[in-house]
Amino acid sequence: GAVVSQHPSWVICKSGTSVKIECRSLDFQATTMFWYRQFPKQSLMLMATSNEGSKATYEQGVEKDKFLINHASLTLSTLTVTSAHPEDSSFYICSARVGGDSGYTFGSGTRLTVV
Amino acid sequence: GNSVTQMEGPVTLSEEAFLTINCTYTATGYPSLFWYVQYPGEGLQLLLKATKADDKGSNKGFEATYRKETTSFHLEKGSVQVSDSAVYFCAHPFKDSGYSTLTFGKGTMLLVSP
Numbered sequence: 001g002a003v004v005s006q007h008p009s010w011v012i013c014k015s016g017t018s019v020k021i022e023c024r025s026l027d028f029q030a031t032t033m034f035w036y037r038q039f040p041k042q043s044l045m046l047m048a049t050s051n052e053g054s055k056a057t058y059e060q061g062v063e064k065d066k067f068l069i070n071h072a073s074l075t076l077s078t079l080t081v082t083s084a085h086p087e088d089s090s091f092y093i094c095s096a097r098v099g100g101d102s103g104y105t106f107g108s109g110t111r112l113t114v115v
Numbered sequence: 116g117n118s119v120t121q122m123e124g125p126v127t128l129s130e131e132a133f134l135t136i137n138c139t140y141t142a143t144g145y146p147s148l149f150w151y152v153q154y155p156g157e158g159l160q161l162l163l164k165a166t167k168a169d170d171k172g173s174n175k176g177f178e179a180t181y182r183k184e185t186t187s188f189h190l191e192k193g194s195v196q197v198s199d200s201a202v203y204f205c206a207h208p209f210k211d212s213g214y215s216t217l218t219f220g221k222g223t224m225l226l227v228s229p
Contacts, residue, residue: 006158034216043204043221044159093158097215104149104208104217109158 002028002098006107013084013114021079021110023094029074030096035067038091038109050077084114117142117209121220124202128195128227136190136223138179138205146207148172148181148188149217153202162190162203200227 003026013019023033031052036044048069049057056069066088068080081088094107122137140148147166151159163172168183177192188205205220 041222041224043219044217046216049216095159095217103161103164105161106151106159109156111156 002026002096002103002105004030004033004094004096004105004107006094006110008110009108010111011113013112015085015114016083018080018082019084019112021081021092021094021112023077023079023096023107025075025096028096028098030077031074032097033071033077034095034097034104035069035077035079036093036095038093040091044093047079052077081112084112086114088112089114117207117218119205119207119218119220121203121205121223123221124224126223126225128225130197130227130229131194132227134190134192134195134199134225136203136205136225138188138190138220139186140188140205140207141186142207142209142218145183146209148179149206150177150179150188150190151204151206151219153204153222155201159204195225195227197227197229200225 005024007022033050035047037047038044047062050069050071052071058064071077091109093109095104119140149164150162152162153159163174165172165181171180179188179190202222202224204222206217208215
């Protein structure tokens with residue numbers, strides 16, 4: 001089946017540094033990927049929709065300059081958390097749509113801790 | 116607007132008990148409906164889905180039937196196991212600005228004790 005590989009699975013960084021999270025579609029082409037953020041014991045919040053070859057579409061309240069999204073190829077989308085702060089600590093998950101509205105596949109998530 | 120409402124957890128059961136997690140939705144049209152499961156520290160895995168009214172999705176002993184008349188997609192399992200302990204999310208896609216994304220319920224944590 002369609003698989004999205006997400007790396008790293010966890011990362012600890014210092015305040016003020018930047019962290020890049022990668023999501024790769026391994027056996028299919030993903031023209032669109034979705035980036036979610038999940039706070040402890042809460043649901044997934046859609047941050048942005050990443051589109052191959054064009055600018056990402058951000059949800060209201062999500063800072064574009066802080067959460068940089070790049071989707072340069074049909075198999076790779078990246079989320080860069082710039083100038084990270086402790087409040088950015090969270091679980092980030094990417095997803096791609098497979099086969100229209102009948103299927104979505106998710107990465108395994110990245111646990112980001114900013115100290 | 117589009118939304119998904121799930122029963123609040125945690126749901127605490129003993130092994131082999133019967134499970135029901137309620138889910139209702141509001142949406143335009145008749146979208147596909149999904150149940151995802153998230154084990155501790157992991158991403159989401161598709162548990163089951165139904166693409167049209169009256170369809171029943173099933174997997175690993177879990178079942179859910181797409182009820183158009185009650186706009187519901189309740190998750191059931193006849194006999195839960197300790198390994199079923201996880202967070203369960205009900206979801207459906209919606210189109211906004213041309214993109215189809217998933218709307219999730221808040222998730223229901225299931226805790227199964229031996």
